[in-house]
Amino acid sequence: KAGVTQTPRYLIKTRGQQVTLSCSPISGHRSVSWYQQTPGQGLQFLFEYFSETQRNKGNFPGRFSGRQFSNSRSEMNVSTLELGDSALYLCASSLAPLPGQGFDEKLFFGSGTQLSVL
Amino acid sequence: SQQGEEDPQALSIQEGENATMNCSYKTSINNLQWYRQNSGRGLVHLILIRSNEREKHSGRLRVTLDTSKKSSSLLITASRAADTASYFCATDIKAAGNKLTFGGGTRVLVKP
Numbered sequence: 001k002a003g004v005t006q007t008p009r010y011l012i013k014t015r016g017q018q019v020t021l022s023c024s025p026i027s028g029h030r031s032v033s034w035y036q037q038t039p040g041q042g043l044q045f046l047f048e049y050f051s052e053t054q055r056n057k058g059n060f061p062g063r064f065s066g067r068q069f070s071n072s073r074s075e076m077n078v079s080t081l082e083l084g085d086s087a088l089y090l091c092a093s094s095l096a097p098l099p100g101q102g103f104d105e106k107l108f109f110g111s112g113t114q115l116s117v118l
Numbered sequence: 119s120q121q122g123e124e125d126p127q128a129l130s131i132q133e134g135e136n137a138t139m140n141c142s143y144k145t146s147i148n149n150l151q152w153y154r155q156n157s158g159r160g161l162v163h164l165i166l167i168r169s170n171e172r173e174k175h176s177g178r179l180r181v182t183l184d185t186s187k188k189s190s191s192l193l194i195t196a197s198r199a200a201d202t203a204s205y206f207c208a209t210d211i212k213a214a215g216n217k218l219t220f221g222g223g224t225r226v227l228v229k230p
Contacts, residue, residue: 045217
């Protein structure tokens with residue numbers, strides 16, 4: 001079974017531009033989460049999508065947005081890029097239980113997209 | 119601020135020695151997980167311990183959880199050079215859905 005695939009692996013943009021990152025989850029996984037990793041702030045939760053709906057959201061400005069398609073693939077978009085948006089963006093997928101079941105789930109991470117904003 | 123704080127921030131040991139790292143958190147949790155990250159790559163899940171469990175083993179890994187102290191420890195026994203990585207604890211704070219909060223991580227260097 002293929003793992004979580006993130007594209008592109010590296011990206012260089014300039015301030016003010018926008019960027020779209022893509023994530024293909026493991027087949028059968030319905031939940032996709034996004035995390036930002038920087039040396040200063042560590043790993044921070046951006047948002048989670050389940051069945052094309054945003055189920056959880058972190059404390060990021062509205063410039064950060066995402067969506068999930070019917071095949072569970074997800075994209076995140078960052079508009080009006082700032083220097084501080086330079087980071088490793090990680091996508092993670094999980095099976096996601098049915099309602100009423102527990103949430104003791106492990107996440108499967110992709111290799112990430114390294115975004116550099118100049 | 120982060121839910122989990124890890125200690126130490128960095129650890130250097132010889133191959134064959136044990137490595138212990140600790141994680142403290144602030145609020146009640148559903149479960150606590152440990153992940154490993156090799157040099158800027160994605161994270162790999164190591165082990166999950168539920169809030170009603172006190173200890174769990176997986177191969178050379180041993181995790182303990184003390185909910186009264188809001189802390190957990192990860193022990194790697196008989197370390198190998200391949201264990202060189204950053205280790206993160208992550209807590210699930212009973213939110214609906216998957217919303218893990220990660221600690222700052224412990225960088226482990228295992229010298230051959």
